[in-house]
Structure formats: C-alpha cells, structure tokens
Amino acid sequence: MDPRTSAQDVMRCDLCETAVVQMHCDTCLVNLCTACVGKHMISDESKRHEIVPFKLRKSTPLYPGCTFHDKEQCEMYCNQCDIPVCATCLASDQHLGHKLLKILQVLDEKRDKIIKEQTELNDTIYPTYQDIASDVQNRMSQLEKEYGDLSTAITKHGEDWHREIDKLVKKLKAEVDEMKNTQLQTLQKHLDEINKTMSDIKDEINSSYTVVDSNEISKLFNFTTVIETYKNLPHKIVLSLPKFRPDKIQGKELSKLFGSLSSSSLTSDKHGYSMKRTQKSTEAGSSPPVKQLLDEPETVTTIDTGYDRLYSVACLSDEEIWTSGNGSTMKLYSINQGSLLKSITTMSGNRPYDIAVTKSGDLVYTDYIDRTVNIVKNEKVEEVIRLQNWIPTGVCSTSSGDLLVILDSIDRKPTKVVCYSGSTEKQTIQFDDKGKPLYSCSYSGRYITGNRNLDICVSDYVANAVVVVNQAGKLRFRYTGHTPAPKNKPFTPQGITTDSQSHILTADNNNECVHIIDQDGQFLRYLDSGLKNPIGLCIDTNENLLIAQNHKGQMKKIKYLQ
Known part of the structure; x- marks a missing residue:
C-alpha cells in the first residue's frame, strides 16, 4: 500500500522501518515485516518468541515468570499460597495437597x-x-x-x-x-x-x-x-x-x-450529595460499543450541492443533511438519494457563517454580518441572539440543548466562546489559568464542537491549532498537527466534529485531509480518500463522516469506523 495514495497512514516494521507491518511478536511487542521475522528470532535466543499475524497481535498470553525458578513460566496458581506457580514448583512438595487452578481462570x-x-x-x-x-x-x-x-x-x-x-x-x-x-x-x-x-x-x-x-x-x-x-x-x-x-x-x-x-x-x-444511579437497558449500557478505525475507509456517496463554494454541513438524521455555501440559502439534502428536499433563506439575505442542528432537530445558523444567531422552526427563521460589539462565527448544539457560539470582537479583544441557554449567557470561556487568551483574534477560520466527555473543541485556523478545554473552561491541550503531513504543508484546521469513541476529527484544508486524534490529543491517523479542499465536517447517526469539499461544492460521505 503506497502511503502517498492511501487513505490513512500505514504502520511500518519496527526493525527496517520501511516495509509494511505483517507480523507481530507477542513476546517482545514488536511489529515486523516477513523479511525481518528471522532476524528478530535470533536477536534474543533466550526468549520463546511468539510470532503471530499482525491482526492477531496480543492473542498469545504472556505468563508471568516464576520468582523461584529462573526462565520458568507460571501456568498454574496455588489458591492456598495465593501465588503463581510453575511446573518445577508443582514437582516439589511445597504445594502438595494445595488447591491448584489454571492461572488463566x-x-x-x-x-x-x-x-x-x-x-x-x-x-x-x-x-x-x-x-x-x-x-x-x-x-x-x-x-x-x-x-x-x-x-x-x-x-x-x-x-x-x-x-x-x-x-x-x-x-x-x-x-x-x-x-x-x-x-x-x-x-x-x-x-x-x-x-x-x-x-x-x-x-x-x-x-x-x-x-x-x-x-x-x-x-x-x-x-x-x-x-x-x-x-x-x-x-x-x-x-x-x-x-x-x-x-x-x-x-x-x-x-x-x-x-x-x-x-x-x-x-x-456530608449528606448533601448522593450517588447517581444509572438505569441500564438489558440491550446496551450507557457506554457506546468500542469501534476500531477501518484500515481502508470507504467512500459511500458523493452529493453535488450546487454551491460554487460549500462551507458547512450539519446532520439532521442518517438520511438528511443541511448544507450551506456561498449564498443566503441553506439546503436540506437526502443523503442516500442525493436529492434536494428543502431550502431556507436567511432572514438578512447574508450567507450564514456556520450551521448546526439542535437536540430537538431545529436548524441554527450564525449571521456574522448581521451579528445574530438564528433558529429555524417550522421553516420560519427566528432571531435568538443579537450582539453589539461581537461577531458570531462557529456554532454547535450541546447534549443538554444549549448553544456554544464563538464570538469575535470588533475592537480586537480576545475571542471567546459563550454558552447560551436560549438567549441567556450561561458561561464565557476566554482565558487560560494564566490570564492569556485561549484563542487567536481574527474574524474567520474557527469552528466548534462538543465531545462525549463534555470537552469543548475549537479549531483555530489562524493559530494552526485545535484548542480543547474541559466543561469548566480549563485548557486541556492544544493539538498543532502531526508530521509528516500528506502534502507537507502547515496545519490549517477548519471544520471539526467528534464521534461516539470521543475521537476528534478536524479538516485540514492545506493538506486536503482529516486529522483523527483521541480525546487527549494523541494523533491516530490521517484520512484523505481523495479529498479536495475539505472544510465542514459532521458525523451522522450511523457514525459516517460527512465532509464539505469547498471548491467542488460537493459533500462526501465516508465510512471510517468498523
């Protein structure tokens, strides 16, 4: 698989560092290509190397060494002595008459x-x-x-x-x-x-x-x-x-x-709080099932939205998606059919900066020229928030139904994120613990989303960083990209979204790819799938990634999780 044309990075052999990984040593936890297996086997002949196909890694149990007999592995457990025991231990009289169990049990x-x-x-x-x-x-x-x-x-x-x-x-x-x-x-x-x-x-x-x-x-x-x-x-x-x-x-x-x-x-x-009790269904718990990233993501469908420039996408369901581009009209498309279902025009006639779908299924958009945040109910546009000295850009809806809005100052004050309940400010996030601005001062290139762990994630295009704070507004980390990038250009994050695994996905327009990192900011891999100018991102209810390709005016749906 050629890493220059593949959808995601591939893993390389830990020995030669060039060939693609095919095998794995469960004893040493080393990734190997087939050519390097023999070299690894003779590198330390004191060990019993368990070589397995890479997909079966960690399938071989690593028995603990015996504390009494060197180079012996303990496959049994003495219940009376409460210690692992090896075959030599069992041959002695020390554990005679004791209850022995298989250590795996x-x-x-x-x-x-x-x-x-x-x-x-x-x-x-x-x-x-x-x-x-x-x-x-x-x-x-x-x-x-x-x-x-x-x-x-x-x-x-x-x-x-x-x-x-x-x-x-x-x-x-x-x-x-x-x-x-x-x-x-x-x-x-x-x-x-x-x-x-x-x-x-x-x-x-x-x-x-x-x-x-x-x-x-x-x-x-x-x-x-x-x-x-x-x-x-x-x-x-x-x-x-x-x-x-x-x-x-x-x-x-x-x-x-x-x-x-x-x-x-x-x-x-001391009795002021009580332990939260969660009721689980018999079918599923509160935690989502663990899903792994696909080795090869699959492009499911591509929709031509009719925009010259497509900026934002927001999922209404696994079948319907809102889009916005270089015009005052926001369009609802059928994802599976690719057909236009509905169109809504902004109240002011300006193009929306960003769009989102609320918990109740209503469309929300920011009007950065009119300085308003608006909601569409029953196909009627209602003004929710009107600002004086601040310009709204990125917007998202939280799991509790509140709105998170990125606000840029007209007089170059530090940018802030404000949580609104209706039109009421609940929380403002602007500075770190040292009083320094969390976000760069600019009027463009910022999108926002929430994560399952209630972190707030902002893509800051000007700062070339993804800024993540916790629910209380405390800075957790800044992700500034990963090298080598697909096109070896500076990291330029724009659209941002999260999935059920708490992965953070952000569109890198410069490198025409999507970065996937975990909830703690660790890089996992790139996803490109032949992307052109990706900007807006969202995840549908079936865990597919939907990407707004800016210059092509196309929305691409990609399956990237197992």
Missing part, C-alpha cells in the same frame, strides 16, 4: 472484577461527580445573582441619602463583596477539588482499560483500584447569605440609621 476472575469496577466508575461514580460539579457551578451563578440583588438594594437605599453618606455605602458594599468573594473562593476550591477527583477517576478508568486490554498477566495481577476512595462523596457546601435591613431616618447615628448586613455563613453537609 484466576486471571479471568480478576479481569471480570476490574471490568465490574470500571463499569461502576464509568456509569455511576464519574457521572455523579459531573452532576456535583454542575450543581456547584449553578449555585455559583445563583450566588452571583443574589449578591448582585443585594448590592442593588443597598445602592437603591443609598440614593435616598445625601452625598456625605457615600463612604458608608461603599463600606457596606465592600463588606458584601468580601463575603461574596469568601464564599465564591470556598465554592471554587470545592469545585477544583471535585474536578481534580473527576480527573483522577478518568485516569483510573484509562488505567483499567489499559490493564484489561493488556495480555501481560503480571500487569493484571499487580493492578489494584482505589474505587472505595471515590465512593466517599465530598461534603456539600451550604451557604447562608446576609440580609440587608435598612432603617428609617429618625435622627439616629448615621451608621446605625442607614442599615446593616447580617453575617454570612459557610457550612459543610
């Missing part, structure tokens, strides 16, 4: 226990911490509002007084700010601890995946989990807000006359 039981705990971490404990984090964030927002109302009440009462009492008003408001900051800092610390624990849980889950998938028995024996630690949920922070009680003017001492603040409080309620 013991390992299966150990594996089942790990998988059970892994499932509990995935399906119960981690979602519980997600709910706790969301609860703390919501209460922080409510706290901001209520303290704002409190400050407003003090200000309103202060307007009835002469200027000489302004200092007293400022003093009381400073006390309010101090109380608010104290409580917010406490909640923020609480949230940081929860997020740290959630990160630890994910690390534990990833570690268990690695151990479960490994064929190294010693790893399975040595693996221990700390699941009980995470079952002890954190105490819930209980807040008590101060109240402002104004006094009437009756000649009292000024400080007493104006009013006072009651004290605020912070307590911890």
Whole structure:
C-alpha cells in the first residue's frame, strides 16, 4: 500500500522501518515485516518468541515468570499460597495437597472484577461527580445573582441619602463583596477539588482499560483500584447569605440609621450529595460499543450541492443533511438519494457563517454580518441572539440543548466562546489559568464542537491549532498537527466534529485531509480518500463522516469506523 495514495497512514516494521507491518511478536511487542521475522528470532535466543499475524497481535498470553525458578513460566496458581506457580514448583512438595487452578481462570476472575469496577466508575461514580460539579457551578451563578440583588438594594437605599453618606455605602458594599468573594473562593476550591477527583477517576478508568486490554498477566495481577476512595462523596457546601435591613431616618447615628448586613455563613453537609444511579437497558449500557478505525475507509456517496463554494454541513438524521455555501440559502439534502428536499433563506439575505442542528432537530445558523444567531422552526427563521460589539462565527448544539457560539470582537479583544441557554449567557470561556487568551483574534477560520466527555473543541485556523478545554473552561491541550503531513504543508484546521469513541476529527484544508486524534490529543491517523479542499465536517447517526469539499461544492460521505 503506497502511503502517498492511501487513505490513512500505514504502520511500518519496527526493525527496517520501511516495509509494511505483517507480523507481530507477542513476546517482545514488536511489529515486523516477513523479511525481518528471522532476524528478530535470533536477536534474543533466550526468549520463546511468539510470532503471530499482525491482526492477531496480543492473542498469545504472556505468563508471568516464576520468582523461584529462573526462565520458568507460571501456568498454574496455588489458591492456598495465593501465588503463581510453575511446573518445577508443582514437582516439589511445597504445594502438595494445595488447591491448584489454571492461572488463566484466576486471571479471568480478576479481569471480570476490574471490568465490574470500571463499569461502576464509568456509569455511576464519574457521572455523579459531573452532576456535583454542575450543581456547584449553578449555585455559583445563583450566588452571583443574589449578591448582585443585594448590592442593588443597598445602592437603591443609598440614593435616598445625601452625598456625605457615600463612604458608608461603599463600606457596606465592600463588606458584601468580601463575603461574596469568601464564599465564591470556598465554592471554587470545592469545585477544583471535585474536578481534580473527576480527573483522577478518568485516569483510573484509562488505567483499567489499559490493564484489561493488556495480555501481560503480571500487569493484571499487580493492578489494584482505589474505587472505595471515590465512593466517599465530598461534603456539600451550604451557604447562608446576609440580609440587608435598612432603617428609617429618625435622627439616629448615621451608621446605625442607614442599615446593616447580617453575617454570612459557610457550612459543610456530608449528606448533601448522593450517588447517581444509572438505569441500564438489558440491550446496551450507557457506554457506546468500542469501534476500531477501518484500515481502508470507504467512500459511500458523493452529493453535488450546487454551491460554487460549500462551507458547512450539519446532520439532521442518517438520511438528511443541511448544507450551506456561498449564498443566503441553506439546503436540506437526502443523503442516500442525493436529492434536494428543502431550502431556507436567511432572514438578512447574508450567507450564514456556520450551521448546526439542535437536540430537538431545529436548524441554527450564525449571521456574522448581521451579528445574530438564528433558529429555524417550522421553516420560519427566528432571531435568538443579537450582539453589539461581537461577531458570531462557529456554532454547535450541546447534549443538554444549549448553544456554544464563538464570538469575535470588533475592537480586537480576545475571542471567546459563550454558552447560551436560549438567549441567556450561561458561561464565557476566554482565558487560560494564566490570564492569556485561549484563542487567536481574527474574524474567520474557527469552528466548534462538543465531545462525549463534555470537552469543548475549537479549531483555530489562524493559530494552526485545535484548542480543547474541559466543561469548566480549563485548557486541556492544544493539538498543532502531526508530521509528516500528506502534502507537507502547515496545519490549517477548519471544520471539526467528534464521534461516539470521543475521537476528534478536524479538516485540514492545506493538506486536503482529516486529522483523527483521541480525546487527549494523541494523533491516530490521517484520512484523505481523495479529498479536495475539505472544510465542514459532521458525523451522522450511523457514525459516517460527512465532509464539505469547498471548491467542488460537493459533500462526501465516508465510512471510517468498523
């Protein structure tokens, strides 16, 4: 397979580094071509090399070495002594009369226990911490509002007084700010601890995946989990807000006359949170089935959309897809038939910058000239958000039904991502922990999507990077491309999407390919399949990738997962 014309990178022999991998040594975990098998076999004659076809790699069990007899492998397990034993051990009188089991049977039981705990971490404990984090964030927002109302009440009462009492008003408001900051800092610390624990849980889950998938028995024996630690949920922070009680003017001492603040409080309620219980169907659990990337992706269909330039695609279902290009009309196509089903024209007559489909199936688009975000309901366009000093570009819909919108400033302030519930701002993401902008300042080349783990992924064309933050807006990583690129040109990410495996896929227009990385930013492979100027991306309900090819005005559907 020629890597210059193949759809994805191929794996090379670890010895010669040129030939395509065909075999695998399960003993040494080395990838080999057929020509290098013999060379590898004689490289270390002290080992019993298990050479298998590459597709059957890790199929040979790696028995642990005996701690008492060098070069002996333990294929049995002494239940009484709780240790693996080799044939020489069994020939001695040391384990006479003991209950012996096949070590693979013991390992299966150990594996089942790990998988059970892994499932509990995935399906119960981690979602519980997600709910706790969301609860703390919501209460922080409510706290901001209520303290704002409190400050407003003090200000309103202060307007009835002469200027000489302004200092007293400022003093009381400073006390309010101090109380608010104290409580917010406490909640923020609480949230940081929860997020740290959630990160630890994910690390534990990833570690268990690695151990479960490994064929190294010693790893399975040595693996221990700390699941009980995470079952002890954190105490819930209980807040008590101060109240402002104004006094009437009756000649009292000024400080007493104006009013006072009651004290605020912070307590911890150990029973404030309860473990989330997930109900699973008998057919499928909450986690999606594991799907591997195809060795050779398949182009299923190509649709000519009629645009001179095609920019964005958004799946309505596995049979219907919305498209937008160099015009004010957004078109709904039948994917299987390639026929036009419906057309919607923007309210302003401008071309949409980006389009998305909401959880309820409505079409959303951004109008970067009119500075609006709009939704199409029953074929009627409704304005949802109108902005003054900000320009909306990329947009996507979250699993909770909110909208994530990329906003560029008209006065060159740092670009930000805003989460909207309807027309209400819920969250703003703009800076990292060091106060530096997360995104470049520009008016083009940015798309956005959400991942299954609730990360927010932005393709930043100007910065040549994919920027990924977690649900709380904390920077997780920046992906800046992989070398060698198919055309050896700079990485220029544009359209971006994710799939059920939490893969992040982004279109690289310069190199006319799609980069596939995992949820932690590790490069997996390229996908080109003869692409021309790919820009917009989306995944349909059957896990096919749909790609907007800009200059051709064509939409291509590709099957890339098993």
